[in-house]
Amino acid sequence: MIRLSQITKTYGSGSLAVPVLRGIDLEIGDGEFVAIMGPSGSGKSTLMNIIGFLDKQTGGTYSLNGEDVKQANEKQLAGLRNRHIGFVFQQFFLLPRLNAQKNVETPLLYAGVSKKERSERALGLLEKVGLKERTGHLPSELSGGQKQRVAIARALVNQPTVILADEPTGALDSKTGAQIMELLTELNREGKTVIIVTHEEEIAACTDRIIVLRDGLIVDDRKVTS
Amino acid sequence: MNVRESFALALSSIWNHKIRSILTMLGIIIGVSAVIIVVAIGDGARQQMADDLFSTDENAIPLYFEQTTYEENGEMMWVEPPAVTGEQLDAVKEVAGVKYVLGTNSGWGTMNHNEHTADMEIIGVDNQYFIAKDLTLLEGRRLNTRDNDSYSRVAMIDSLTRENMFAADEEAVGAIIDINDNPYKVVGVYESTLPPEFRHMDEFSNGQMLMPRTLISMMFGSPEIDTINVIADQPDNLTETGFAAAEKLTELTGSEEGMYVAEDMSAYVEEFDSFYMTITLFISSIAGISLLVGGIGVMNIMLVSVTERTREIGLRKALGATRGQILRQFLIESVTLTSLGGLIGIGFAALVTAVAAVFLPFTPIINPVVVIVGILFSSMIGIVFGILPANKASKLSPIDALRYE
Ligand SMILES: Nc1ncnc2c1ncn2[C@@H]1O[C@H](COP(=O)(O)OP(=O)(O)OP(=O)(O)O)[C@@H](O)[C@H]1O
Ligand SMILES: [Mg+2]
Numbered sequence A: 001m002i003r004l005s006q007i008t009k010t011y012g013s014g015s016l017a018v019p020v021l022r023g024i025d026l027e028i029g030d031g032e033f034v035a036i037m038g039p040s041g042s043g044k045s046t047l048m049n050i051i052g053f054l055d056k057q058t059g060g061t062y063s064l065n066g067e068d069v070k071q072a073n074e075k076q077l078a079g080l081r082n083r084h085i086g087f088v089f090q091q092f093f094l095l096p097r098l099n100a101q102k103n104v105e106t107p108l109l110y111a112g113v114s115k116k117e118r119s120e121r122a123l124g125l126l127e128k129v130g131l132k133e134r135t136g137h138l139p140s141e142l143s144g145g146q147k148q149r150v151a152i153a154r155a156l157v158n159q160p161t162v163i164l165a166d167e168p169t170g171a172l173d174s175k176t177g178a179q180i181m182e183l184l185t186e187l188n189r190e191g192k193t194v195i196i197v198t199h200e201e202e203i204a205a206c207t208d209r210i211i212v213l214r215d216g217l218i219v220d221d222r223k224v225t226s
Numbered sequence B: 001m002n003v004r005e006s007f008a009l010a011l012s013s014i015w016n017h018k019i020r021s022i023l024t025m026l027g028i029i030i031g032v033s034a035v036i037i038v039v040a041i042g043d044g045a046r047q048q049m050a051d052d053l054f055s056t057d058e059n060a061i062p063l064y065f066e067q068t069t070y071e072e073n074g075e076m077m078w079v080e081p082p083a084v085t086g087e088q089l090d091a092v093k094e095v096a097g098v099k100y101v102l103g104t105n106s107g108w109g110t111m112n113h114n115e116h117t118a119d120m121e122i123i124g125v126d127n128q129y130f131i132a133k134d135l136t137l138l139e140g141r142r143l144n145t146r147d148n149d150s151y152s153r154v155a156m157i158d159s160l161t162r163e164n165m166f167a168a169d170e171e172a173v174g175a176i177i178d179i180n181d182n183p184y185k186v187v188g189v190y191e192s193t194l195p196p197e198f199r200h201m202d203e204f205s206n207g208q209m210l211m212p213r214t215l216i217s218m219m220f221g222s223p224e225i226d227t228i229n230v231i232a233d234q235p236d237n238l239t240e241t242g243f244a245a246a247e248k249l250t251e252l253t254g255s256e257e258g259m260y261v262a263e264d265m266s267a268y269v270e271e272f273d274s275f276y277m278t279i280t281l282f283i284s285s286i287a288g289i290s291l292l293v294g295g296i297g298v299m300n301i302m303l304v305s306v307t308e309r310t311r312e313i314g315l316r317k318a319l320g321a322t323r324g325q326i327l328r329q330f331l332i333e334s335v336t337l338t339s340l341g342g343l344i345g346i347g348f349a350a351l352v353t354a355v356a357a358v359f360l361p362f363t364p365i366i367n368p369v370v371v372i373v374g375i376l377f378s379s380m381i382g383i384v385f386g387i388l389p390a391n392k393a394s395k396l397s398p399i400d401a402l403r404y405e
Helices: A044-051 A074-084 A100-111 A115-128 A144-156 A174-189 A201-205 B003-016 B018-053 B086-092 B145-149 B159-165 B213-220 B235-253 B265-308 B310-318 B323-359 B368-395 B398-403
Strands: A002-011 A018-028 A033-037 A059-064 A085-089 A162-166 A193-197 A209-214 A217-223 B060-067 B098-113 B116-125 B137-140 B154-158 B176-179 B182-190 B208-212 B227-232 B258-262
Touching (some): A074 A100, A100 A115, B003 B018, B060 B235, B086 B098, B086 B235, B098 B159, B098 B235, B154 B159, B154 B176, B235 B258, B265 B323
Parallel strands (some): A033 A193, A085 A162, A162 A193
Antiparallel strands (some): A002 A059, A209 A217, B060 B258, B098 B116, B098 B176, B137 B182, B154 B208
């Protein structure tokens, strides 16, 4: 359960201060499938980063599963990222010198999982995302869609409760993008909370709930009716 | 992520930048190998010198008479060494640690036999000499006490003289030979102590003869004993034994104008040690500078690496790496880099000393302590110069690092 209340984010200070988020109130329940939309610069990525503990809000409170995370220190934040959040980025962000399997295993390294279990889990997830035949390939040997599948497998490997995907289809053609959306939809059906940022209506239409940001404020929050 | 995995990660990262890594390690390689090589060469030279000075087969230390008064009425004065007798030497032999005391004299003789002529050294000996020097009797008999007591005109010749002066089938024992135009009888033949490669080179290589020292004294008008050598029970105690023997002999001769001294071989070694210490310090300080520069090079490369890998660091943090884990990763990488440099330096030093052994008159000895210190020191450089970049990496905020272009 994600609960944001009066979240603000301001870059810089004094006369140079740029308010990016200006008081976000938002609740996302476990197992929801949410799309965040809005014009460029409206603060979508900033919001995602705060939800994912990559960035800290300037004001307001954020609680995950009922716990206020404001007090968390560096190390605890790393643990929260590691255990609760799976990130999927627009630019994939795979480690170029590691093969698909090793990339997927990386979060498990930091969680202190044994080598054998790391390998089992990574191979299992790569099979799930349809890359059984590509486990030994380097990122440079994979197509964009395949890279994003590896990234999704990586996001899942630590069995997080929340998947955050910032424009996961942004760098892909529409057909490949649709496949990625199918995968994310399936994950949501299995019980994961999935939050995606997107510009595309068709992508947003796959989700259950659309939140629209404008100038750092939520201007619309609606259920998708299929 | 455990240390082994961090280490594997570090090795792969070094391997992925082979040339850069080698160049970075160069300072460390040079520094470590320079120290090892210098110490190995110094130790080798020192060992060789000690071997030469205390050659164990000789195991003898000479006693010299050193005059202590130099002037009388303002004039320089030469003090005649006191006459030493066989009885006095027998008394010196009782000093603890002394095995034999050899009192000898010597002269040069021209030997004529069978139309052959040769100049050779004649050593005047007593009955102990043969045993003390561990000589090998080939024919006839050894010189005995009676030969000395009765000034017998007898000689032992060495195998080299026999080869040079006698026909192979000719009986040497009992032959009368001519030395300085006087006849002497050969009573024995002993194995030459000259190594084969030195035979037939100069007058020393013509061969050698032993005669009763009383006879030599009579022939040449020299003292019966003018050279004293002490042989010790324990080769290791040679110098100390020599000192004790010299002291005893001084006491026995009762000379007031001088004293007997044993040549202190360890003084040569000490002199060499201090000379060699200076060189070692000099090279070590150069090596130290090389290591310092190497360390700064490592720091520089690690800083570059942190910048280059900003996104990687951001990503790893996003995936749950803690600050400590990132710090450790970079620290292990720089330590691996410098330790590897240290290892290569050791390998290089081993190679250089092996090659040097072929060209030098002695074998360099690699000191394992220096090798271990080299490894530890190079790892330490990795820590010292890696801490700044590693700290910088660990402090990056994940989002800024991910956004880094
Ligand atoms: N580190 C920063 N310093 C200053 N301003 C920043 C920083 N990061 C983001 N911003 C600003 O915050 C605003 C919101 O950025 P954000 O990335 O959240 O937008 P977005 O909605 O994700 O846009 P897009 O759709 O283009 O990805 C932008 O105006 C951006 O310039
Ligand atoms: Mg964005």
